[in-house]
Amino acid sequence: MSQTHTQSSPAVSLSGSAVSCGDLSPLQAVIFDWAGTLVDFGSLAPTQIFVEAFQAFGIEVTLAQARGPMGLSKWQHIHQLLEEPVIRAQWQDRFNREPTSADIDAVYERFMPMQIAKVGEYSEPIVGAAETLQWLRSQGIKIGSCSGYPRVVLDRLLPQAAEAGIAPDHVVAGDELEAGGRPGPYMALANVLALAIGDVRSCVKVDDTVPGIEEGRRAGMWSIGLSLSGNEVGYSLQELADAPVDEVDRRMAQAEHKLKAAGAHAVIRSVAELPGVLRELARHMRNGATPDTPAR
Structure with missing residues (x-):
């Protein structure tokens, strides 16, 4: 794709253009999602x-x-899929009853071995992800991460991702906190604790999903959405190469709208564009901006 598709929060006015390294003070940490953000373009694995x-x-x-x-x-x-009216109606027709928690468990138990077996096939980093993490480390920024994946799936994914240069300082799985997962702030805040971050307002959450953006906002962080690489657009790389430009634009516009409506301070195409956004965000922060009071 030759066109540049970016959209940013008017309040923060972040452009997302690629730039060279620069001062990121007072930023302290960036907390990433996994599928559709760091690896697995299009979030295809799940x-x-x-x-x-x-x-x-x-x-x-x-x-x-x-x-x-x-x-x-x-x-x-x-659980949410079984609440969807069309799917719920199918379940009722097939089993002559409403789905129960035991049914969710049964589908989950079927899902998990398949997910564990397949996740390694979708561990390829998104273009620019490894370079972005390397750049963040060169700037003294701590790197956290969290995922909707349970720990047994991440344990399969992480070694392969690390070999390709994707190795955050901390990883939180979707099933290991008693408080729960997204859209609550718990996994993001667990990263804050593990990385010893002094102020949640100095953290940035990067995610391609609505619950992930909500997670960052509820944790009191800056939140940056990813459109083209993630779940909301949902193209594989081959599908993207074959898709008409106007169709790509339409999907991206829809993704940007949803992510911004969830509270994203900016929406960019992929993690490759993150350095430019962070430099501009840090400049706004030095002028007094916070996640709840973006730059005027």
């Missing part, structure tokens, strides 16, 4: 597996439906 897991129960779920709750923990994701 989507097809949800479809296949439900098919095992005789329930047809479309890829668009499967993407709907993305960003939640996988158990909660399945």
